[in-house]
Amino acid sequence: MPLEATMICVDNSEAARNGDYLPTRFQAQSEAVSLIFNAKTQSNPESAVGLLSMAGTSPQVLNTPTTNFGAVLAGLHDTKIKGTVRLGTAISVAMLALKHRANKSQRQRVIVLMCSEIEPTHDSNDSEKELIKLAKKCKKNNVSVDFVAFGDATGSETRSTLEKFIEAVGGASSNEGNYLAVIPPGPGLLSDTLVTTPIVNSGAPGRGDGMEGVEDTGAGAGGSNGFEFGIDPATDPELAMALRMSMEEEQNRLDRERRQQEQNGERMETITEEGGSTSNDSKQPRVEDDKSDGKS
Template identity: 50%
Template sequence: MVLEATIIAIDNSEYMRNGDYLTTRFDAQLTTTEFIFQNKTSSNPENTVGLVAYGGSGPQVLSTLTNDFGKLLSGVHDTKISGQNHFSSGIQVAALALKHRQNKVQQQRIIVFVGSPIEESEKELEKLAKKMKKNNVAIDVINFGEESINTSKLEKFNSIINNHENSHLVTVPPGPRLLYEVIASSPILLEDGELGGGDFGDYGVGNFGAGDGLIDASMDPDLALALRLSLEEEKQRQDREAEAAEKAKKDAAESSELEKIDEAKEDENQNEEGNTKDVNME
């Protein structure tokens, strides 16, 4: 099992609002990010993963290298969509985060999502690729959403950065398969011809937004556990909401019943007062 430090660089530019991938490019990307984290950390317990967003006004480190899924999730859900793609500076910030890894034995890898047009020229990308290769940083690129614009640039970038097949370019056009499903069976997550965390085929990913199915626990116990916990949390939330709704309904019914009793008592009192007046008149 490869010992790696991986920085996932996500595209949070305005283009990520597009709904050509379920449910949006941004959501598809986050689901895949969570999947990659689980795959990397389950394939080797000493692997660490960090998170960088490179849209908005510029790159931002959302999570330093960790194997704590909660820290990555916190970074993921704090991300906002804004601005434009800053591909080159995003890669450089990710490389800087890798440089500060505690375990220097870990190989360095960046997995970058590209879902908006890359502004840099081929010459600028060539210079960036040579710099990363010199620093022994492998880069996997997930090219989706604007593949007609970016593919030629990214193919050239990959041809330069690739060192003995350590870097990959996966282009994913819109289609029936979910983004994470394509990445699950791609060279990005394949190790010696086998998927590090299990090939999930047509399984959904429960609370990660990719469907209502469940993952076979025999394929990846850690991911199955994480998903089960997510499902349990969602079920508990739904149960609490159902209990609150039932309580509100019961309280409303009791309140209505009390109002009817009060009205009946008031009518009864009025009748008694009327009868008393009649007796006095007699």
């Protein structure tokens, strides 16, 4: 992969709470961020990846481009789910962060993970006209843009706007490549399907118009060609190793979180049992108690 500075924009709007992508839309994005980070930095150690949240009062830069994976994970952990996505403003902020990258020889790329609908009534910068104008600005400033559309973003209206954005920024036929991956819900993980697209795997086939629609998630982690992660490790062993390490790290992280949740649950049960032997004054008020207090 080329030497790049990449800003990943995550959709932390209320739509990210939906569980149609396992385990939730936001957690699916977290796994995708891990996958993208490892694919970029391990294929080229001098590449860097930053993180930006798109919803809330305004988009927020969580990390400027870095090679520190722990910093990116910390940024994800601190992200709050709230509000509505502000796509146009987020891409503009990401462009500004890339402009001030430490290594000016790095190519600039923005990868947008989008699971909600575009709402121009909420932010005028999200109108189709303004987004196309922004796409042309990205092209002028040599900033490549990829979209991963899933959830509500797969709807015809939002998808059409994203397709026009990709076309305006140069499409897949440009030297830098600009792609749209449309990933509907399925039995597998979002990252399992994403790894088969040119956004992560530069050797994956893409359509000449820049629209990489991934409509079949049934292949799972093995991909449709029977190879692990959808690529032949013999043709690109470094990428295959990077992807394996990424998935192993993500699995270890999820295992740690499960153990932590189990330990927290055990502590809560212990506290509850101990609390049962004390007076009623030490108990947390129940909903029924609140109602009865209101009547007295």
